[in-house]
Amino acid sequence: MSVAAAVPFVIGQWVCGPRFYGRKAEIAELLGSRELWLWIAGLRRIGKTSLLKQMDYLTGSDGRILPLFWDLQGAGGVEELGLTFTDALLDAEETMARQGIALEEVEDGDLFASLEKLAHVLKRRGTELLLLCDEADELGGLDRAVPGLAARLWQAVDGFAAARVVLASSPRLCLAEPFTAPRFLGALTDEEARALLCQSQLPDAARPVFDAAGMEKLREQCGNHPMLLQIAAKRWHEVGDVDEALRQVAADRAVQHLLAVDFELLTGAEQQLLRSVARKQGGPAVDAGRLLDLGLVRHDPRGLAVANRFLAAWLRQESEAGFGDRF
């Protein structure tokens, strides 16, 4: 295996199992909750899909729970939503088989008929459904296209004897009953970020060799953002110099696009506040609300600060030139 292949950092895709780091508190809260409806919201590439996949991974071998990962992306109507659910069932076939559930028992061309069959089978077996719905932003468009669809869906889930639904969405999604406010997914904790950089779950020989001071610098400048951490760590691993790696990440077009997309997910007031914080004119922390939850700002001894160096630089450039002129 080449040096390049040995780079353990995974960028741009979900992970689970030994490649998944952090989110212990979130997972404990979500899996320990007895609430039927759970909702997590976060910015792009913060790790929402990985969190759902990790819950799928952790519960897949527990015979009392049937985890079902359901990606809603691309579903534009009831029929397509049904197809995405069929896909979810087909991909869970092995897990279901381990629990003695045959695909044919639950699969139906119609989404609601499938849900009803599944509810029946799980009730008979005393199994709880853990429905992990990714890209739940689609629900907004679906409900506009087919009024009442979301309500009908929740009603169908209500028909399960034991079930929990975890939705993952961007902060832009607005959900009414039965959902209350989402739990926001922000940056990793310091310890989680260190474990990610060290790749502490890999065997010693497979771990990257980074010095402690460099790691703290990288962690601090990335604001513990999981994707920024991994892009920067990969560069560091490749070029061997943490400062050069950070310079390259700052100039990386993919990072700048990510920051721009995230910025657009905020409300106008949040965008204004974030710009103010970048200009060191931030208001009181009490107004920061979701910006803190989303990991875009953080407390420092002088008040609020932008959470990472790359976002701070992007905000400065955005205010100077306007993002649209930059590509």
Next chain:
Amino acid sequence: MEQRRGEAGETPSELNLEEWRIQPSLNRLMRGDAVVRIEPKLMDVLVFLARHAGQVVSKDDIAGAVWPETFISESVITRAIAGLRKALEDDVRAPRFIETIAKRGYRLLTAPVAVSQPAPPPQALAQAPPVRPSVSSTPYAVGQWVRGERFHGRSSEIAEILDGPRNGVWLLGTRAIGKTSLLKQLEHLTAHEPEGRYFPLFWDLQGSTEPDDLHGDFAAALAEAEDRLGGLGLRLEDVAADDLFDSLGRLRRALRAKGRTLLLLWDEVEELIHLHAKSPALLRKLRRALQSQEGIRTVMASGPRLWKLAEQRDDTSPFLHGFAPPLYLGPLQADAARGLVRQGAVDPAILETAEEVLRRSGHHPTLLQMLCARIRELGDLERATEAVAADPTIRFFFAVDFDLLTSSEREVLLGLSGSGASPGARPEDLLHLERLGLMRRSGEGRLEVANPILGQWLRDQADQCSSSD
């Protein structure tokens, strides 16, 4: 594909193909009162197949007959065949007219009968001019993809793609840098890998103009892999479906059951830009199909134009984010470039000038091979360099690449090619140009244009601009 003389022959009179009346001079097919008009090139392909009815004809044969003196990619043939199947209402999985013969080409299953003249015997239909073999006399491959022994370099990229943790890789490179060859090499390596981790599937998007085309194009790509599917005990009809997304899901799951990961080798992915404009939901569906589950590793190849998709502002996760940051494909490493120069070369003129060829090409695989080919032809490095610098194809590639840069990136390159300096350049521009292989750092760390031939082209552009001012 190689340049060859045309062998389409004279346009025949009308033909009957089962229930269809073929009218080559009118570019149309008739069935009863129904009329289907097809593009002239599709008609040429159909006529060529008719001349060879019952025989297997390769893509090279078709290219040489229908597109003489033109470089075309394989996908042009694939799309033409898909277009004919659509027009004839043929089914790739149960063909009545055009059969795909894996690794060999296509066969018209039924011999058409000429109208208003005695039906020619099958032997007569087969009496087409012999097709010139496609074996090239030079070891240097210019204007076509290579794989196997003719493929050089890219070992770190191959390792990262095949052994790395990412399931979505975007190969980003300028024109003619070797993106298709790398995909073909990945296909070659994984199809012959002893441990058999992957099932490679090459899918070229070039020419897909309508979102609905994708379904047929993918079915055609899958049909090309039928024999390898068979090798795993899978039948084409079990994994192929009319709907692309259905088909992808079936294939991925069937392969997973066999312990394999689908390695989707996706070429000319820029087509997604206009497909997305026509069908905004398409990228969301593709993202779900390609990135939502395990069992599929996608390698997509494109030029920098694909960055346009990063501006996608849908409600759900943007498609390109799952593939970014890209894996840039720049010039070859020194050892690989040397190997490419020396491949089978016994030509003293090349061996004597090898280091200078490397310098002048900047290790760019196409420039390098074109230089070597011209040295063989002209016997002299200086004349070869002039010929390559004046080559319209090379100048076109430079122009396309230059056009895709931002204005500030263009200024950097023009500055470096002129005064050798580019004061005030933004770090992101320098990083992008360096990764694209349009700029490099000299041994002393000084920035310079990636190779002298590109440098000359840039100076020509600057001169033209100043003279037009």
